[in-house]
Amino acid sequence: xxxxxxxxxxxxxxxxxxxxxxxxxxxxxxxxxxxxxxxxxxxxxxxxxxxxxxxxxxxxxxxxxxxxxxxxxxxxxxxxxxxxxxxxxxxxxxxxxxxxxxxxxxxxxxxxxxxxxxxxxxxxxxxxxxxxxxxxxxxxxxxxxxxxxxxxxxxxxxxxxxxxxxxxxxxxxxxxxxxxxxxxxxxxxxxxxxxxxxxxxxxxxxxxxxxxxxxxxxxxxxxxxxxxxxxxxxxxxxxxxxxxxxxxxxxxxxxxxxxxxxxxxxxxxxxxxxxxxxxxxxxxxxxxxxxxxxxxxxxxxxxxxxxxxxxxxxxxxxxxxxxxxxxxxxxxxxxxxxxxxxxxxxxxxxxxxxxxxxxxxxxxxxxxxxxxxxxxxxxxxxxxxxxxxxxxxxxxxxxxxxxxxxxxxxxxxxxxxxxxxxxxxxxxxxxxxxxxxxxxxxxxxxxxxxxxxxxxxxxxxxxxxxxxxxxxxxxxxxxxxxxxxxxxxxxxxxxxxxxxxxxxxxxxxxxxxxxxxxxxxxxxxxxxxxxxxxxxxxxxxxxxxxxxxxxxxxxxxxxxxxxxxxxxxxxxxxxxxxxxxxxxxxxxxxxxxxxxxxxxxxxxxxxxxx
Numbered sequence: 001x002x003x004x005x006x007x008x009x010x011x012x013x014x015x016x017x018x019x020x021x022x023x024x025x026x027x028x029x030x031x032x033x034x035x036x037x038x039x040x041x042x043x044x045x046x047x048x049x050x051x052x053x054x055x056x057x058x059x060x061x062x063x064x065x066x067x068x069x070x071x072x073x074x075x076x077x078x079x080x081x082x083x084x085x086x087x088x089x090x091x092x093x094x095x096x097x098x099x100x101x102x103x104x105x106x107x108x109x110x111x112x113x114x115x116x117x118x119x120x121x122x123x124x125x126x127x128x129x130x131x132x133x134x135x136x137x138x139x140x141x142x143x144x145x146x147x148x149x150x151x152x153x154x155x156x157x158x159x160x161x162x163x164x165x166x167x168x169x170x171x172x173x174x175x176x177x178x179x180x181x182x183x184x185x186x187x188x189x190x191x192x193x194x195x196x197x198x199x200x201x202x203x204x205x206x207x208x209x210x211x212x213x214x215x216x217x218x219x220x221x222x223x224x225x226x227x228x229x230x231x232x233x234x235x236x237x238x239x240x241x242x243x244x245x246x247x248x249x250x251x252x253x254x255x256x257x258x259x260x261x262x263x264x265x266x267x268x269x270x271x272x273x274x275x276x277x278x279x280x281x282x283x284x285x286x287x288x289x290x291x292x293x294x295x296x297x298x299x300x301x302x303x304x305x306x307x308x309x310x311x312x313x314x315x316x317x318x319x320x321x322x323x324x325x326x327x328x329x330x331x332x333x334x335x336x337x338x339x340x341x342x343x344x345x346x347x348x349x350x351x352x353x354x355x356x357x358x359x360x361x362x363x364x365x366x367x368x369x370x371x372x373x374x375x376x377x378x379x380x381x382x383x384x385x386x387x388x389x390x391x392x393x394x395x396x397x398x399x400x401x402x403x404x405x406x407x408x409x410x411x412x413x414x415x416x417x418x419x420x421x422x423x424x425x426x427x428x429x430x431x432x433x434x435x436x437x438x439x440x441x442x443x444x445x446x447x448x449x450x451x452x453x454x455x456x457x458x459x460x461x462x463x464x465x466x467x468x469x470x471x472x473x474x475x476x477x478x479x480x481x482x483x484x485x486x487x488x489x490x491x492x493x494x495x496x497x498x499x500x501x502x503x504x505x506x507x508x509x510x511x512x513x514x515x516x517x518x519x520x521x522x523x524x525x526x527x528x529x530x531x532x533x534x535x536x537x538x539x540x541x542x543x544x545x546x547x548x549x550x551x552x553x554x555x556x557x558x559x560x561x562x563x564x565x566x567x568x569x570x571x572x573x574x575x576x577x578x579x580x581x582x583x584x585x586x587x588x589x590x591x592x593x594x595x596x597x598x599x600x601x602x603x604x605x606x607x608x609x610x
Contacts (some may be wrong), residue, residue, distance in 0.1 A: 001044040001376070001424065003159050007436040010459075014200060018092065026414050034484045036336060041561075042325045042501075043374070044206050045204065046202055047142075047144060047204075047205060048144060048202055049200065049201035049202060049203055049204045049224075049225070049226040049439060050069050050145070050146040051145055051197070051198030051199055051200060051201070051226040051228050051355065052198065052226075052229065053067055053147060053149065053163075053196050053197060053198060054186065054195060054197075054228070054229030054230045054231045054232050055067070055231045055232070056160060056196075056231075056232045056233075056234055057231065057232070057233050058234055058235065058236045058237060058238035058241075059168070059233070059234065059236060059237055059264070059266075059473055060237070060238070061144060061233075061237050062153070062238045062239075063152060063153075064151065064152075064153055064155070064156060064160060064234065064236070064238060065149055065150070065151055065160055066149075066150045066151075066152060067147040067148065067149065068125060068148055068149075068150045068591070069125055069145060069146075070118070070122045070123060070125070070142065070145075070146060070147070070148050070281070071122075071125065071128040071146070071556060072118045072121045072122065072123070072143070072144045072146060073115065073117040073118075073119045073120040073121075073123060073128075073131070073141060073142075074116045074118060074119060074120070074141070074142050074143070074144050074169050075102075075103075075106045075117060075118075075140060075141055075143075075429045076116040076140050076142070077106060077140060077572045078137060078139035078140075079139050080140035081139060081140075082596075083138065083140075083284070084137070084138070085099065086300065087134075087137065087138075087295070088141075088277070089140055089351055089502065090132050090442065091131055092131065092137075094120075096499075102119055102120070103119075103158065104181060105117075105423075106119060107186075107294060108359075110154065114134060115178075116142075117180065118180050118192065119141065120537060121165075121180075121282065121572050122146075122148060122281050122282045123143075123506060124251075124281075128143060128440075129280045130264065131143070138240070138568075143392050143463065146182075148280050148281060148530075149163055149189075149276075150161070150258055150275040150277065150280065150526040151277050151280075151583050153238055153242065153441075154246055154275045154276065154277060155236075155238065155276075156236060156241055156243050156276070157187075157240050157273050157275070157276040157279075157302065157407075158187065158267075158268065158273065158276050158301040158392070159187055159188065159234075159236065159268045159277055159408060160187050160188055160189065161184060161185065161186035161187020161188050161189035161190055161191075162184075162186055162187070162189060162276060162279040162280070162284075163182045163183060163184050163185060163189050164183070164185045164279070164284060165180065165182055165183075166179070166180075166181045166182065166183045168338075168508050170183060171252065171496050178412075179218070179412035184196065184197075184354050186309060186409065187408065187409070188234065188407070188408075188409075188439070188471060188472075189233065189405050191408070191409055192232060192407075192472070192597075195229065195230045195232070195475055196229040196230065196232060197229050197231075198226065198227050198228045198229035199226065199227035200226055201223070201224045201225045201226030201227070202222045202224050204222050204223060206279075207434055213387045218405075219254040219310065219423075230475045231475070231476060231477075232472070232476045232478050233348050233472075233473040233475070233477060233479050234471050235259070235262075235264035235265050235266065235470065235471050235472070235473045236265065236266065236471060237267065237582065239577060240257070240266055240267050240581060240582050241266075241267050241268075241269065243255070243577075243578065243581055244267045244269045244578055245271070245273055246597070247574050247577060247593075247596050248269055248271035248273075248598065249271070249597070249602050250599070250600035250601065251271055251559070251561050251562075251564070251600065252271060252272065252296065252302075252562040252563070252582070252601065253271055253302065253541075253559070253560040253562045253564075253571075254268075254269060254270050254271065254302040254303040254306060254450040254558075254560050255267055255268070255269040255271075255303070255450075255557070255558070255559050255575075255584070256269075256303050256450050256453075256454035256469075256557065256558050256576065257454065257555055257556070257557040257578060257579075258454050258455065258457070258469050258555070258557070259460045259554065259555065260458040260461040260462050260466075260547060260553050260555075260556045261336075261466060261467075261486060261553075262458075263458070263466060263467030263468055263470055264469075264470065264471075264473065265470060265471050266453075266553065266555065266582065267303075267405075267557075268303050268304075268408070268471070269425075270300065270301045270302040270303045270306075270584065271302070272294075272296050272298045273298060274291055274299075274519040275300045275503060278291070279291075280516060281582040287517065291607055295603070296603075301408070302450065302560070303409065303449070303450045303451055304406065304408050304410060304411040304412065304449055304450075304451050304454075305410055305411065305412050305419070305449070306368050306412075306415050306450060307412050307445065307447040307449055307532060308447065308448065308449075308450075308541060308543070309348075309414070309442055309444075309446055309448075309533045309544070309558060310442040310445050310446060310448045310531060310533070311441070311442045311443065311532055311533035311534070311543055311567070312359045312441060312442055312529065312530065312531045312533030312567075313442060313529045313530075313543060313544075313545045313567075314441070314442030314446065314448075314457070314466060314531075315355075315356065315359065315399055315442065315529070316356070316440065316456065316501055316505070316529055316545075317365050317400075317456065318350060318357075318364055318371075318440065318462060319356065319364075319501055320369065320421075320460075320491070320493045320497055320498065320501060321391065321395065321493065322367045322395045322452040323352075323493070323500070323546040324394070324492065324494060324497055325371065325390075325394065326491040327367065327370040327371045327374075328351075328352065328367055328370065329349050329480070330351065330353065330500045331350050331352075332351065332352060332363065333349050333350060333351050334349075334350070334355070334360075334363045334366040334367075335348065335349050335362070336348050336349065336350065336360050336362045336363065337362045338362060339436075339449070339528035340362060340365065341361045341362055341365050342361060343360055343361045343450055343554075344359075345358050345359075345361055347359075347360060350363055352504070353503065353504045353507075354529060356501065356504035356505065356516065356529075357507050357511065359510055359515060359529075359530070361440075361441050361527055364440045364441055365437055365440045365441070367390075367440065368433075368439065369433050369436060369437065369438030369440075371387055371390070371391050372387035372388055372391060372433045372436070372437075373382050373387055373433050374386065374387045374390070377467070379429075380432045380433070381429040381430070381431065382429065383432075383602075384431065384433050384436075385405075385429070385432075388418060388419050388422075388436070389418055389538055390419075391418050391532045392395060392417070392418040392452065393415050393500075394492060396416055397439055397489075397490070397491050397492040398454070398455075398456060398459055398466075398491050399452055399455045399459070399466060399489070400414060400416050400448055400452055400456075401414060401415070401416035402467055403414055404452065404455055404468050405468035405483075406451065406468060406469045406470055406471075406484055407471055407472055408468045408471060411449065411451065413447045413587070414446075414447045414449050415445060415447040415454060416446065417436075417439070417444075417445045417446070421437065421445065422435070422481050424596060427603065438555055440509065442531065442533070443533075443534055445574075450468055450560050451558075453545050453558035453560075454469070454545070454556055454557060455469055455547060455556075456558075457545045457546060457547045457557060457558060458547070459491050460498060460501060460505070460527070460547065460556075461527075461547035461556045462491055462551035462553075463495040463499075463502070464490060464491050464494070464495050464498060465488045465489060465490050465491060466488075466489050466491070467485060467486070467487065467488060467489070467588060468484065468485060468487070468489070470485045472485065478527045480574055502527055502550065504528045505527035505528055505529055505546075506525055506526070506550050508527075508528055508529055508530070509526045509527065509528045509546070510525065510526070515530045515567070515568045516528045516530045516544065516546070516567075516572045517568070517570050518566075518568055518569070518572045518573040518576065518592070519544065519546060519572040519573065519575060519576040520576065520589075521548065521575075521576055521579060521580045521584075522532070522588050524548055524549050524579075524580070524584075525549050525550035525551070526546055526547075526548045526549075526550070526576070526579065527543060527545070527547055527548065528545060528546030528547075528549050528572065528575070529544070530543070530544055530566070530567030530568040530571070531543035531544065531545070531567045531571075532565065532566050532567050532573055533567075535562075535563065538563055538604040539563040539564070539604050540563070540566075540570060541560055541561065541562050541563065541564065542556070542559075542560075542561040542564035542566060542567050542570040542571040542572050543558075543559070543560050543561075543567045543575075544557075544559045544564055544567050544571035544572040544575045545557070545559075545575075546572075546575050546576075547556045548583065549583070550577045553581065554582070555582050555596065556577050556582060557575045557578060557579060559571040559572075559574045559575045559578075561574070561601065561605075563601055563604040564601050570596075570599070573595070573596060574594055574596055577592065577593055
């Protein structure tokens with residue numbers, strides 16, 4: 001056969017093959033009714049499998065955050081042919097207007113006809129059981145399971161945080177999420193979102209005209225498994241947290257308790273608080289608005305965001321820095337000159353130990369003066385500028401003026417003023433010690449947070465260092481903890497200087513007539529310092545900082561009770577009850593407890609100047 005003949009044979013074979021294919025397609029698509037029916041009755045559908053979010057436990061293994069099942073009613077517009085709207089409205093218990101709004105939203109997405117979206121979200125299982133019995137009548141609608149958070153102990157709302165539907169801003173730059181997904185919005189849920197969320201899976205199924213699943217698509221070849229989130233072990237003590245929230249009922253303020261040796265946060269309370277279950281489910285949005293508009297600001301985490309003057313508690317830092325820099329010695333005495341700055345109690349010429357016990361304002365004014373006017377410049381304005389900057393550098397080493405590196409988001413740094421701060425107010429070289437001496441007793445422009453104050457108690461308890469306060473004890477069975485929460489931060493003050501301060505703080509609580517006598521615990525040496533913080537034109541804040549036991553401390557604590565007056569009257573006994581509960585698992589004086597529980601502090605009335 002010559003080449004020309006072979007060419008025609010090949011052309012003939014190709015033509016016959018094409019004709020055979022076209023004939024088969026004609027049979028399947030036009031002539032064969034069985035294939036048309038099969039194609040019409042079978043539809044491929046992708047179902048997202050949401051993973052279980054990681055559980056959250058307290059330090060003893062008590063479950064704080066769990067998951068509960070709910071269902072989203074999904075809509076896929078391309079599958080809707082005929083719809084009995086009235087029957088669907090009756091089944092879903094929604095109005096005609098609500099249906100129109102939801103349907104319009106569902107079909108307005110890009111590629112909406114081919115992409116399912118949520119029609120009604122977070123339907124409880126008992127409600128969805130009634131819906132699913134009739135759902136086969138409504139082609140294009142189907143259920144999709146997912147989980148929501150549940151808080152069995154109903155505590156720790158500000159620490160644990162909450163989850164909510166992802167916002168458009170959060171969607172940008174993160175390919176993992178899609179519209180309608182849920183994400184950590186605050187607290188631990190936000191910080192450890194990547195570990196807690198797990199990994200989504202998907203399943204492809206075939207669905208018939210009656211909305212019934214007819215099996216997996218191609219034997220599950222394209223299915224992927226969901227991977228559950230990693231369980232989280234927190235440092236919180238659930239029992240102590242619940243007790244602290246109980247003691248702070250009907251009061252505004254905060255409690256922060258830390259294990260000094262590890263930096264682990266045992267308790268973090270911002271009062272008033274709320275049941276974290278309020279921010280779960282379909283009522284989350286409405287409940288959030290109620291909490292947001294509450295005049296008492298229950299959503300505001302006072303423990304890390306509230307900034308207050310520290311008051312007399314700050315004298316402990318002044319003493320330690322002055323000892324380290326050589327501005328004073330333990331035996332240094334100053335006369336209690338009350339014509340310069342007010343004071344209280346019977347004393348006249350204290351050394352450092354006595355000045356701490358008596359909380360002598362004139363003494364610490366002189367201490368501060370020695371640090372702010374070091375004598376390096378003859379010009380007092382220049383000298384004060386040098387001294388203040390050195391002082392600020394030393395103070396910030398205690399963790400003030402920073403967010404401490406804690407894993408609770410939104411922490412405030414407070415304010416430790418330096419020379420630039422006062423230059424903006426008074427002008428350069430227009431201020432000196434006499435302008436800023438109120439800093440000496442923790443007043444003036446100083447602002448700190450309750451967690452910073454609890455951290456100060458931990459620094460003193462450790463005799464010179466702290467580990468960044470944190471709530472992560474570990475992830476998974478092996479309880480992995482980030483390395484940054486093992487690092488020691490040195491205060492820059494030698495351990496020997498802490499002994500004078502520690503011994504004086506023990507006498508503040510234990511010595512007859514001490515300002516913190518209400519903080520005593522039978523059989524335990526408590527070291528503490530009271531503060532009464534000015535809050536013009538409202539009543540003063542009651543403040544207390546402490547740790548216990550004196551040697552090998554197990555707990556360091558700060559308590560702020562807003563507008564409650566003297567520190568020893570309210571903040572000190574609250575701290576005492578919490579330390580006693582933690583260390584002994586009991587309360588020796590029920591009358592002390594009852595006094596705190598019965599006391600309420602209403603909205604403050606401004607002090608009227610006469």
